[in-house]
Amino acid sequence: MAGFDPAIHAINTDWAGAKEDADHRVKPGDDDFEWEQSPALRPNCETGESRSVSRYLLRRLLIAIPSLLGISVVLFAVLALAPGDPFGELATNPNVPPEVGMALRAKFGLDDPIMLRYCRWLAAMLHGDWGFSFVSRVDVDTLILQRLAATLLVIGSSQVLALLIALPVGIYSAVRPYSIFDQVANLLAFVGFSLPTFFTGLLFILLFSIYLDWLPFVFRADIAATGWHWYWEQFKQSVMPVAVLGLLQGASWTRYVRSSVLEVIRLDYVTTARAKGLPERIVVIKHVVRNALIPVVTLVALQMPALFGGAIVTEQIFRIPGIGSLLISSILANDTPVIMAVTFVFACLVILFNLLADILYGWLDPRIAYR
Amino acid sequence: MAGSTLASPTVSAAPEGIGATERASSGIETWRRFRRHRLAVASTVVLGLMLLAVALGPLLWQVPINDIDFAAHLEGPSWNHPFGTDDLGQDLLARMLYGGRISLAVGLAAMLVAIVVGTAIGAVAGMAHGSIDAALMWLTDLFLSLPPLPLLLLIIYLFREPLTQLVGPELGTFILVVAVIGGFRWMQVARLVRAQFLSLREKEFVEAARALGMSSLRMVMRHILPNSLGPIIVAGTIDVAAAIIAESTLSFLGLGFPPDIPTWGRILFDAKDYLDIAPHWALFPGMAIFLAVLAINFIGDGLRDALDPRTSA
Numbered sequence: 001m002a003g004f005d006p007a008i009h010a011i012n013t014d015w016a017g018a019k020e021d022a023d024h025r026v027k028p029g030d031d032d033f034e035w036e037q038s039p040a041l042r043p044n045c046e047t048g049e050s051r052s053v054s055r056y057l058l059r060r061l062l063i064a065i066p067s068l069l070g071i072s073v074v075l076f077a078v079l080a081l082a083p084g085d086p087f088g089e090l091a092t093n094p095n096v097p098p099e100v101g102m103a104l105r106a107k108f109g110l111d112d113p114i115m116l117r118y119c120r121w122l123a124a125m126l127h128g129d130w131g132f133s134f135v136s137r138v139d140v141d142t143l144i145l146q147r148l149a150a151t152l153l154v155i156g157s158s159q160v161l162a163l164l165i166a167l168p169v170g171i172y173s174a175v176r177p178y179s180i181f182d183q184v185a186n187l188l189a190f191v192g193f194s195l196p197t198f199f200t201g202l203l204f205i206l207l208f209s210i211y212l213d214w215l216p217f218v219f220r221a222d223i224a225a226t227g228w229h230w231y232w233e234q235f236k237q238s239v240m241p242v243a244v245l246g247l248l249q250g251a252s253w254t255r256y257v258r259s260s261v262l263e264v265i266r267l268d269y270v271t272t273a274r275a276k277g278l279p280e281r282i283v284v285i286k287h288v289v290r291n292a293l294i295p296v297v298t299l300v301a302l303q304m305p306a307l308f309g310g311a312i313v314t315e316q317i318f319r320i321p322g323i324g325s326l327l328i329s330s331i332l333a334n335d336t337p338v339i340m341a342v343t344f345v346f347a348c349l350v351i352l353f354n355l356l357a358d359i360l361y362g363w364l365d366p367r368i369a370y371r
Numbered sequence: 372m373a374g375s376t377l378a379s380p381t382v383s384a385a386p387e388g389i390g391a392t393e394r395a396s397s398g399i400e401t402w403r404r405f406r407r408h409r410l411a412v413a414s415t416v417v418l419g420l421m422l423l424a425v426a427l428g429p430l431l432w433q434v435p436i437n438d439i440d441f442a443a444h445l446e447g448p449s450w451n452h453p454f455g456t457d458d459l460g461q462d463l464l465a466r467m468l469y470g471g472r473i474s475l476a477v478g479l480a481a482m483l484v485a486i487v488v489g490t491a492i493g494a495v496a497g498m499a500h501g502s503i504d505a506a507l508m509w510l511t512d513l514f515l516s517l518p519p520l521p522l523l524l525l526i527i528y529l530f531r532e533p534l535t536q537l538v539g540p541e542l543g544t545f546i547l548v549v550a551v552i553g554g555f556r557w558m559q560v561a562r563l564v565r566a567q568f569l570s571l572r573e574k575e576f577v578e579a580a581r582a583l584g585m586s587s588l589r590m591v592m593r594h595i596l597p598n599s600l601g602p603i604i605v606a607g608t609i610d611v612a613a614a615i616i617a618e619s620t621l622s623f624l625g626l627g628f629p630p631d632i633p634t635w636g637r638i639l640f641d642a643k644d645y646l647d648i649a650p651h652w653a654l655f656p657g658m659a660i661f662l663a664v665l666a667i668n669f670i671g672d673g674l675r676d677a678l679d680p681r682t683s684a
Contacts, residue, residue: 023377069512070509070513071513071516073518074522075525078526084382096412142624172482187410189666190669190672193668194661194664194665194668196616196619196620196661196664197620197655198619198620198623198636198661199657199660199661202639202657203657205646206646206653210650219529242501302515305517305519306516306519308521309518309519309520309521309620312520312521312624313520313620316624317643327524328524328624328626339524339525340522340525343518343525344621346521347517347518350516350517350518351516354516359636
């Protein structure tokens, strides 16, 4: 949802919740991670390191498989439990004789037991046979591939924007807690994640497209321009959607960064770093931030599913030809194969981003050995 | 009392009397700390006024919500129509007061669903050992990695028609939206409750109750659950805000309530194509959603400060 989850995490960062999440992922003695007390114990030779990284990645991929299976079961269960019938329209359509309808049902095996149908559906999905759209008669996978790039571009740029806002603001607020800057930033962060994406989008359109007439409010895939002009147009039409998503994310990330830096900055090793005469800037950037970012990565990864919700709404407002607007239009057109496939792709993206978060841990915290 | 699973009313009466005074004094302490969070107090006033407005407003502002008047369509705010009118000349203030009831009711009801489901799952996982705990936590993690909005849309798309035929469009959509939003928001509560239970069940007072022969169910209800209420209350407060946004998002995408039930999100959905000629139409409901969500988030923040023992210094 637009700002569905950010609030709860952003407000709960100080509760046990954040800690518990972090512990859940990185816990001493966990199968996947091992905390090693002394850096000398770590295998430091180049080949050993890279081999263990790839083995670690493989393990994480294997762990993702049960989640993917679980998601596919949930999706299939929802579809199977639904009282409607994907071929219901065929039965009521007077142009289709009942025999044809029955033959189609038999051909697609709709009367088979549910386990068999699930296995067949899963096998087809794994083969890359995702069916074709009822509406546009195009294979679902080509339809999704055409539109995936736009979605990923908008989401990716908004993440970068959020990072550019959250890191400096969050760190500066934590270094000077309860200062005027901190209080203003805190207030703005609350405003930021309380503004639903659909309302921010409309406000931006109202201000920048209608009153100021600076930016186009319809995203066009076919810009009639070449070279630099094309890039400029592309930039202009991406500004508002990216800003809508980026500000929402940035607002909640700011709070995570702030509370996480506040926790770390009180620790003894930071005092030690100061005591040995390091400049404050170095202490904060090199010693505090890197450790503080570990719980932030957890929270950000947990928020990924909600971000896709915001992306769907944003695509719908600005008519970006991505998979989110594809989902809405196929729901409005009762296009079941596309709906199922897009939902599944969103679920896969969530798992992919969780995987990226796991890799980031290893980079941020050398104590977590890749095993 | 030993071994009894259900306490008789006479047995439970006396301890509850003591508990009530204790709770009252801790309640005063909580209120004292909550008051220090000025934005939270201001937000409580704002939210109270909004609740009062949607509860009593339709009684005071008796303009019908579906009175079509083309002579006055797309008018800006005026004395006759303080919030202006929409494309059919319907009074926006009346529609927003009526729709606000549903928007806020959905938020509260979905929060209750999330709290009940989350507390139940978290409590069972926190009290059980081994495989039950692991299975429930795996389920929680699975739900956390599901993208909520696509699934909300999918479920509503599949189940709206049959449920509407069963219990009518208004109640049907209400039940569906509440159940589905609540059903995708319990995970955070479940994890918080489990974490609380895991630490509380090893505390001395619980040990003492166990040594006295108290049954598990009674121990949970009298000792463990009351002591883990703080995080549940905070998470629940913020869930209300999230549920209001979720409902508005569904309605904004045209997949929530039907057009004759003007929830705030639905009014925005209708208004978005008239942004250039009638911006007031979108601004009023948008501001209402924003204000409600902001106020609830601030209240949640204030409650966390008030209930979290770590910040009480």
